[in-house]
Amino acid sequence: MNEHIRKIKKLARDISCVENDAPGAELLLDTAWRSGNHAYRIGITGPPGGGKSTLVNCLAAMYSDAGKKTAVISVDPSSPFTGGAILGDRIRMNMLSSRENVYIRSMATRGSLGGLSIKTHDVCDILDGHGFDIILIETVGVGQIELD
Template sequence: MTDENFIKKVREQDKKTVSRAITLIESSNGSANQLLKSLHKFTGNAYRIGITGPPGAGKSTLTNQLTRYYRRLNKTVGIIAVDPTSPFSGGALLGDRIRMSDIGSDPGVFIRSMATRGSLGGLSKKAVEAADLLDAAQYDIIIFETVGVGQSELDIAKAADTTVVVLVPESGDSIQAMKAGLMEIADIFVINKSDRQGVDATYTALTTILHLYNRKEVVPEVIKTVASENKGIEELAVEIEKHRKSLIESNLLESNRMNKLKERILENLNYLINEEISGIIETSLIHELAELTLEGKLSYVEASELLLNKYKQKLLGK
């Protein structure tokens, strides 16, 4: 599945081939790694947008309408809807994909639901790799739509060039307690369902806090939308484009991507080291060390250090 014809079909946005390629990436085998290596030289052209926020904020509807806007501009769009992992199958719950089925038939749109697979950040390593594949498949815009929001969801900022945090008017009371991390990752805030009561109070509270506590050079804009009625979508798209241009003009787009790549390299290194160690580690030795730790003869830190020293020699001797 990694031959020249397969790569060619991915590059041509053949949906069946792109879908098979993402399935291959999810399998985490040697062929998946080879595919990613072959496609890497074609990446770096797509603009990546992250959309995150609490359940019920209307992220899927917002993504749907934003995609329609980009299609009117003749831009192709790849959507990765990251769902909670199903407790039964381990796969993604397809709620987002069902809600966006009306744009799924568009030849210029590709939608894939992916499971978080226990990733605390709400955006799995495989979702980021799938975005690389969509980038190589020459989609102009890639949208991540992630589940939930909070301190554990901040890895969306590691994958997206522009991060959009979606709130609702009812968020007003909780904005005062908004976590600093969320304030830092958001490039744009959206108050969706802004036809509801309380929107003005929420807008005032959010803009006040942003001006008081924002650490970025530019205070994030706050956009009011009613995604179900396609209101505010163009304003949001214009703001995303303004942010993209400001990143390019200040050379931050390239430097931000460089920093994100450094993190990905280190994360993959840790993954490879764990894979190597798990292949040679003796479970009986771990059990023995755990018993000694339970008896108070070793601390868990000392036990870990003993394991490291033992297997470091084996790894270096390979």
């Protein structure tokens, strides 16, 4: 297995550990915080269908082309059945998936209101600790999870 794939798998495991409050999560966060390069964190929010994913695609491509290691966190409503992300904006970001300096991760709100998961900040810290320069955070569409 090549080094890039090994690093991506480690990153995915670290994020899952933090999202699930698994044993070792606090140590991961402490280590990430100490070794982080203080990535720029950019939040994108707006109404459903307002072009958030399109903007995130363009920004991620622009930063990637400039040689920046770029992460995208796409926060989606939680599935009532699995608790996982329901919309999966990663499907709409296919043009970015082949770039080695771009990482895309869907996150479920897990019942949090306001368009973000309660773990978004912690996941950003993990991404920062893994050396990302730019972290783009796409929120759930404004009002999308506050309705019954």
